[in-house]
Amino acid sequence: MMSGVAPKRFIKAPQTAGLLGLVAAGLCLFALFASRAVETAEDASLPGTYRNLSFNVDGAGGAQRTMAPLVLLPTHKYTWGREQGQWSLHDKKLRLDQRPAWGDATINADRQLRFEFTKDGKRFTVTMYRAGDAPGAGTPAGTKADATAGQTTSPNAASSRYEFREQHDPDGIGKFYMGREIAHVISVQGADWLERPEREHEENPTLLMEALKLKPGDAVADIGAGTGYLSRRLAQQVSPTGVVYANDVQQAMLNLLEKKLAEEKIANVKPVLGTTTDAKLLAGAIDLAIMVDVYHEFSEPHEMLQSVCRALKPGGRLVFVEYRAEDPAVPIKRVHKMSEAQVRKEAEVHPLEWVETIKVLPRQHIIVFKRTPEK
Numbered sequence: 001m002m003s004g005v006a007p008k009r010f011i012k013a014p015q016t017a018g019l020l021g022l023v024a025a026g027l028c029l030f031a032l033f034a035s036r037a038v039e040t041a042e043d044a045s046l047p048g049t050y051r052n053l054s055f056n057v058d059g060a061g062g063a064q065r066t067m068a069p070l071v072l073l074p075t076h077k078y079t080w081g082r083e084q085g086q087w088s089l090h091d092k093k094l095r096l097d098q099r100p101a102w103g104d105a106t107i108n109a110d111r112q113l114r115f116e117f118t119k120d121g122k123r124f125t126v127t128m129y130r131a132g133d134a135p136g137a138g139t140p141a142g143t144k145a146d147a148t149a150g151q152t153t154s155p156n157a158a159s160s161r162y163e164f165r166e167q168h169d170p171d172g173i174g175k176f177y178m179g180r181e182i183a184h185v186i187s188v189q190g191a192d193w194l195e196r197p198e199r200e201h202e203e204n205p206t207l208l209m210e211a212l213k214l215k216p217g218d219a220v221a222d223i224g225a226g227t228g229y230l231s232r233r234l235a236q237q238v239s240p241t242g243v244v245y246a247n248d249v250q251q252a253m254l255n256l257l258e259k260k261l262a263e264e265k266i267a268n269v270k271p272v273l274g275t276t277t278d279a280k281l282l283a284g285a286i287d288l289a290i291m292v293d294v295y296h297e298f299s300e301p302h303e304m305l306q307s308v309c310r311a312l313k314p315g316g317r318l319v320f321v322e323y324r325a326e327d328p329a330v331p332i333k334r335v336h337k338m339s340e341a342q343v344r345k346e347a348e349v350h351p352l353e354w355v356e357t358i359k360v361l362p363r364q365h366i367i368v369f370k371r372t373p374e375k
């Protein structure tokens, strides 16, 4: 009897295994085909002419070098000045075979390329923007962007609210929003400057805290919190039941912030790592969002304000604290200052209503808006 059962099982088993094998092979082929299709779609959208947006050494910001345009051809060949090579995509990053030392460039939603690498002990960041289509990429060569090199260009229709200029302030990134050039982001190497003792009399954060009129229990978002110089002071204002969400795009800044919170035993500040377009805050949760010396650095100011507006409660306040551009006596570089008129122009395209501008600080204005229903 046993011998009759056993063969039956053995016969059936190979059939099942064969069937499973076929299914697995089919799935593998499908996965291979699907991933190739995605990669091919990404490959196809990449060819174009890319121009230098910024060239930073050791996060100092502002070092500006004019480099030849990088041209990625649909054939996977590239030219960069006299350099010629092959380009390829790896994990959605761009690799140039003649530049192994530069590593793979990340590609953001605006089709900007960003190389980050270390050379001779120094950290380099090179950002390039899409300035036109490559010959043979479906659009005639010498597009408007190419023809207007050195003037205003727009990398693609989706980002048409921004313009890119090759001639620009070395302290800015060459990207403009509503006529204003966006400044370089301060890197973690500048963290000491944020905590400098003389900041107390230069900026008078105590007066700022008084002007905000916060209450215990309030939920506050400190957007672009850096080392938490303001978050720690805000935390005292909303204590014991309130909370401060300390948002930043640099994890290295948030690490310093957490260290200081631990040293000062502050428990009501929550670090939040955001992106350049999303503050990563809960919708409708915030009573007051504040940006101190931050907004002028946002690489995507429109998207960031949309995200902050989403996080505000109805009637919640958004406060810009910016160095006064109107005042030549304020000893800060031009692109790191903002005029009240410019702040209002940029804020009022969002569901925000200007409430007041408080002029009690030595160098900055405090510009307060209220969240209104959607426009």
Ligand SMILES: C[S@@+](CC[C@H](N)C(=O)[O-])C[C@H]1O[C@@H](n2cnc3c(N)ncnc32)[C@H](O)[C@@H]1O
Pocket: 185, 186, 194, 223, 224, 225, 226, 227, 228, 229, 230, 247, 248, 249, 250, 253, 274, 275, 276, 277, 291, 292, 293, 294, 297, 298, 299, 300, 304
């Ligand atoms: C000049 S520091 C000011 C830090 C802090 N507010 C202060 O006054 O001490 C600007 C900070 O904004 C951050 N930042 C720049 N772009 C940002 C963005 N899109 N979202 C959040 N933080 C951003 C930078 O990483 C940096 O820590």
